[in-house]
Amino acid sequence: MELPEIVILSRQMDEALRDKTVARLEVANPKCLNMPLDEFRSALVGRTVEAVEPRGKWVFISLDGGLTLLYNTGMGADTLYFKSEAEAPEKYHQKVVFSDGSGFTVRVYWFSYLHLVHKDRLGEHRLTAGIGPSPLDPAFTLSRFRELLDGKRRAVKGLLTDQRVLAGIGNVYIHDPLFLAGVHPLRKANTLTDAETGKLYDSIRMVLNESLEAGGLAYERNFYGEMGGYGKGSYRVAYKEGEPCPVCGTAIEKIRMGSTSSYVCPRCQPLPREETFP
Amino acid sequence: MELPEIVILSRQMDEALRDKTVARLEVANPKCLNMPLDEFRSALVGRTVEAVEPRGKWVFISLDGGLTLLYNTGMGADTLYFKSEAEAPEKYHQKVVFSDGSGFTVRVYWFSYLHLVHKDRLGEHRLTAGIGPSPLDPAFTLSRFRELLDGKRRAVKGLLTDQRVLAGIGNVYIHDPLFLAGVHPLRKANTLTDAETGKLYDSIRMVLNESLEAGGLAYERNFYGEMGGYGKGSYRVAYKEGEPCPVCGTAIEKIRMGSTSSYVCPRCQPLPREETFP
DNA sequence: TAATCTAACAACGA
DNA sequence: CTCGTTGTTAGATT
Numbered sequence: 001m002e003l004p005e006i007v008i009l010s011r012q013m014d015e016a017l018r019d020k021t022v023a024r025l026e027v028a029n030p031k032c033l034n035m036p037l038d039e040f041r042s043a044l045v046g047r048t049v050e051a052v053e054p055r056g057k058w059v060f061i062s063l064d065g066g067l068t069l070l071y072n073t074g075m076g077a078d079t080l081y082f083k084s085e086a087e088a089p090e091k092y093h094q095k096v097v098f099s100d101g102s103g104f105t106v107r108v109y110w111f112s113y114l115h116l117v118h119k120d121r122l123g124e125h126r127l128t129a130g131i132g133p134s135p136l137d138p139a140f141t142l143s144r145f146r147e148l149l150d151g152k153r154r155a156v157k158g159l160l161t162d163q164r165v166l167a168g169i170g171n172v173y174i175h176d177p178l179f180l181a182g183v184h185p186l187r188k189a190n191t192l193t194d195a196e197t198g199k200l201y202d203s204i205r206m207v208l209n210e211s212l213e214a215g216g217l218a219y220e221r222n223f224y225g226e227m228g229g230y231g232k233g234s235y236r237v238a239y240k241e242g243e244p245c246p247v248c249g250t251a252i253e254k255i256r257m258g259s260t261s262s263y264v265c266p267r268c269q270p271l272p273r274e275e276t277f278p
Numbered sequence: 279m280e281l282p283e284i285v286i287l288s289r290q291m292d293e294a295l296r297d298k299t300v301a302r303l304e305v306a307n308p309k310c311l312n313m314p315l316d317e318f319r320s321a322l323v324g325r326t327v328e329a330v331e332p333r334g335k336w337v338f339i340s341l342d343g344g345l346t347l348l349y350n351t352g353m354g355a356d357t358l359y360f361k362s363e364a365e366a367p368e369k370y371h372q373k374v375v376f377s378d379g380s381g382f383t384v385r386v387y388w389f390s391y392l393h394l395v396h397k398d399r400l401g402e403h404r405l406t407a408g409i410g411p412s413p414l415d416p417a418f419t420l421s422r423f424r425e426l427l428d429g430k431r432r433a434v435k436g437l438l439t440d441q442r443v444l445a446g447i448g449n450v451y452i453h454d455p456l457f458l459a460g461v462h463p464l465r466k467a468n469t470l471t472d473a474e475t476g477k478l479y480d481s482i483r484m485v486l487n488e489s490l491e492a493g494g495l496a497y498e499r500n501f502y503g504e505m506g507g508y509g510k511g512s513y514r515v516a517y518k519e520g521e522p523c524p525v526c527g528t529a530i531e532k533i534r535m536g537s538t539s540s541y542v543c544p545r546c547q548p549l550p551r552e553e554t555f556p
Numbered sequence: 557t558a559a560t561c562t563a564a565c566a567a568c569g570a
Numbered sequence: 571c572t573c574g575t576t577g578t579t580a581g582a583t584t
Binding site (some may be wrong): 001002057072073074075076109110111112113126127153163170171172217219220260 | 571572573574581
């Protein structure tokens with residue numbers, strides 16, 4: 001789950017959980033916690049949800065008493081609301097029950113994090129303390145975006161999916177903005193022209209907003225179990241290996257970058273020769 | 279300069295400089311210092327040498343008042359004694375003059391370090407605090423050597439030239455011990471057999487001792503300007519690209535590993551197929 | 557020929 | 571689709 005899904009989930013959790021008090025907690029995979037389960041439980045039970053907010057790929061759940069529950073869905077997790085335990089999903093790794101009988105379950109696909117940190121110590125929480133700005137924040141202007149790229153010799157894809165640089169973009173939402181800007185993912189960030197940087201800025205925000213309006217990725221469920229509407233029909237080149245580029249018709253290529261893949265139109269996103277053999 | 283040259287230099291400096299008091303200091307390249315030159319000078323002048331000892335690729339010069347002068351010759355430097363300034367070399371980057379008129383000059387080839395640290399703060403000196411054991415220390419037993427390799431998935435050459443793991447071996451003295459042990463430099467450390475580890479341990483110590491007895495590398499000068507006697511005739515495969523292996527006659531190959539080169543006999547130091555394509 | 561640091565990248569494990 | 575650790579590499583440094 002990336003920015004749009006986390007934003008949607010956070011909104012729904014905020015509306016559904018605000019002012020509710022934790023009554024009970026089950027955790028089948030205590031390794032995802034940042035402290036022993038019994039300690040975690042006794043700190044959490046009795047706390048009341050004050051607000052739920054997105055922060056990059058994380059959900060920040062503010063509780064009374066100054067505690068914050070930090071939730072990262074890892075490589076995907078179903079986070080599902082229930083009105084009463086009778087209608088709760090059968091399979092889950094974590095379950096939080098509130099005093100009114102409602103609650104939510106988390107079913108993890110691979111790994112996830114559920115950390116409890118006092119808000120005065122958030123700065124010491126290494127996984128979230130260094131998170132960069134959100135690309136949809138009104139304060140995130142083009143000139144701030146330029147500063148991120150400025151002088152960086154890294155591959156632009158690696159830079160923009162680095163959560164310390166920009167929050168919320170992972171290996172799903174990076175492909176289409178790069179394509180729309182005509183920028184190859186391996187281009188060094190400091191070699192982009194002003195025009196390319198501007199197009200990339202616009203494309204990132206456009207694509208994320210599109211998905212947000214569509215309800216997020218088609219293969220992810222929201223808090224109420226509904227799938228999003230942003231699927232393959234919405235993609236330009238992402239996950240379209242071998243299909244024609246929507247602009248020039250050239251076959252989309254899938255290239256490996258370390259452990260992740262990228263999808264590019266080799267014609268619309270050319271890689272300068274000197275970066276092919278650096 | 280690596281372990282043998284540093285050991286020889288330290289011995290000679292210890293004998294020549296012990297009990298002498300620093301009277302004057304010239305530094306043409308103050309960036310090699312760990313503080314501004316005037317501060318460095320006022321701390322050093324007036325100090326008396328208590329002892330000089332080798333530590334990996336570093337020379338530790340203990341002074342009275344608890345100060346230690348840490349000297350690293352970088353990629354090679356001439357460190358030359360003079361009895362009186364009249365006979366001092368003309369070209370140098372640093373000059374230390376003692377109260378009796380003797381002293382030494384340093385002429386750097388590329389980079390070097392000359393750091394002044396209080397002995398109570400040596401643990402905070404990042405460049406030396408983590409230095410590993412000396413392979414010629416009597417306490418450095420075969421079983422300690424096995425522990426260094428144990429479970430490490432790194433290439434054995436990179437591991438053994440890592441100063442935090444083992445002190446004093448750089449890209450000159452690593453080639454022949456690996457050859458004598460029949461171990462390819464790219465072998466993962468944890469794949470060595472007990473027999474190979476034993477041969478490697480013996481070879482490292484043998485090669486370093488041979489060079490020590492020969493006066494160090496033939497292209498390096500000692501404190502009195504004399505060249506060492508350990509030259510190409512002493513090497514087995516090091517820097518012998520294209521020449522026949524002394525054991526099997528196969529042509530020695532020069533291979534690149536990152537930014538350094540290695541010299542190997544492809545027959546005596548085979549690389550298992552799975553490590554060729556990891 | 558030789559040293560070290562750093563940023564960036566890759567592989568692996570959890 | 572995650573993040574963190576470990577190890578590797580290229581580039582820079584006076």
